[in-house]
Amino acid sequence: MIAIVLFWLSLGIVGHAYVGYPVLMAMLARWRGRDPLCGDHVPAISVVLAVHDEETRVAARIRDVLAQDYPADQLEMLVVNDGSRDGTSRAARLDDPRVKVIDLDTNQGKAGALNRAVEVARGEILVFVDARQSFAPGALRALVAPFADPSVGGVSGELVIGSGQGNPGLYWRMEKRLRHDEARLGCLHGVSGAIHALRRELFVPMPAGTVLDDMWTPLQTLLGGHRVWMARDAIAVDQASSSLAEEFHRKLRTLAGNWQLVQRLPVLLNPVANPVFLAWFSHKFLRLVVPWALLVALVASACAPGPFYRFALGAQLLAYAGAALAWARPALARRVPLLPAAGMFLMLNSAALLSLPASLAWDGSRLWRKH
Known part of the structure; x- marks a missing residue:
């Protein structure tokens, strides 16, 4: 009886x-x-780019931002060189008065670099970008347009991921749709780190070593009583990870960052004080619980009596075998409908399973991880 209850309870968690x-x-x-x-809202903006050892691509990223159709006298770009060991600082010093390079003598990590940039920013709106992506035409204008609404405190753009073995495909399309629905309901609590914006007066400095600046910022905005919107026509373009292994390590870091965020913002666990508790719990926290529920469902189906649970056990084992094949051989999996999605599901939940021990073993001395 206990096995049956655990089986259906676990399926309920995954299904929800x-x-x-x-x-x-x-x-x-x-x-x-x-x-x-x-509206046609073009406030003064400060574009913030924190970099560490990005000599080869920082100049191109800066030029990409400056090429946007945005009034030159309303745009400044702050590039924080976070203790780089290469020629990042030199490469970032373009001959353009809109660009200011801030050199940090020691590596403080992305959170510390962003905090430093905001201290000197002059723009009404802060725009946060990463070094790896590029902007589609009109991205900056589309990103700041929702700030014409005084209830909006933060805005996320949309990340478009190119083709490659590490492309999350169906999962990412579903994720973007869910974020858009949450935004329309006023409960969007995560933004794209590659393209998001915030009213400067709403910025709350991050503790050193914070992994998920793209969740710290929108959550603080919501806790302050403002809305976070998703501007789907403000597009940043990225390349997919070169392999599922690379995507796995990226997701592991992100999911471990969710555990860190719970520790640093315990208010998230309070359904009364957290204004988006249902959304955060269902969208973020349960994603960390799902792999454990899947394991319980597998063991419970093996222990429960009756032919139905024997069938359920066999179906689970077959599904995991197919997903493992898709993870190991993505080129082969692309020939079978839905098999790539199964491989991505297994990869993401494997990362979620390991995220708690990874967060407990976090090496705070390694402040930047690049993939």
Whole structure:
């Protein structure tokens, strides 16, 4: 009896995280969702780029931002060279008065670098970017347009990922749809680190070593009573990871950062004080619990009596075998419908399973990790 209860309870957790909650958000967004009041709003902005050992691509990234169709007298770009050991500082010093390079003598990590940039920023709106991506035309204007609505405190752009073995495919399309629905309901609590913006007065400095600046910032904005929007026409373009192994390590770091965030913002666990508790719990926290629920469901189906649970056990083992094949041989998996999605599901949940021990073993001395 206990095995049967655990089996269905575990399936309920998985079903809510990946099906029930997204469906609920889609329905509520259609019935009660609200878009912000956007306009031809071009406030003074400070584009912030924190870099460490990015000599080969920092100049191209700066030029990409400066090439945006945005009034030159309303844009400044702050490049924080976080204790680089190569020629990053020299490469970033372009002959353009809009660019200011801030050199940090020691490596403080991304959180410390962003904190330093905001201290000297002059723009009304802070725009945070990464070194790896590029912007589609009109991205900056689209990103700041929702700030015409005074209720909007932060805005996320949309990250478009190119082809490659590490492309999250179906998972990423579903994730972006879910974020858009959450934004329409006023409960979006995670933004794209490659392209997001914030009213400068709402910025809350991050503790040293904070991994998920792209969750710290929107959560602080929501806790302060403001809304976070997703501007889907503000596009940053990235290349997919070269392999699923690379994508695995990237996701492991991100998911470990979620455990760190719970430690640094315990208010998240309080359904009364956290204004987006249902969204955060269903979207983020349960994603950390799902792999454990999957393991419990597997063991419970092996222990439960009856032919149904024998069939459920066999179906699970077969599904995991197919997903493992897709993870190991992605080129072969692309020939079979839905098999790549199964491989991505297994990879993401393997990373989630290891995220707790990874967060406990976190090496704070390694402040930057590049993939």
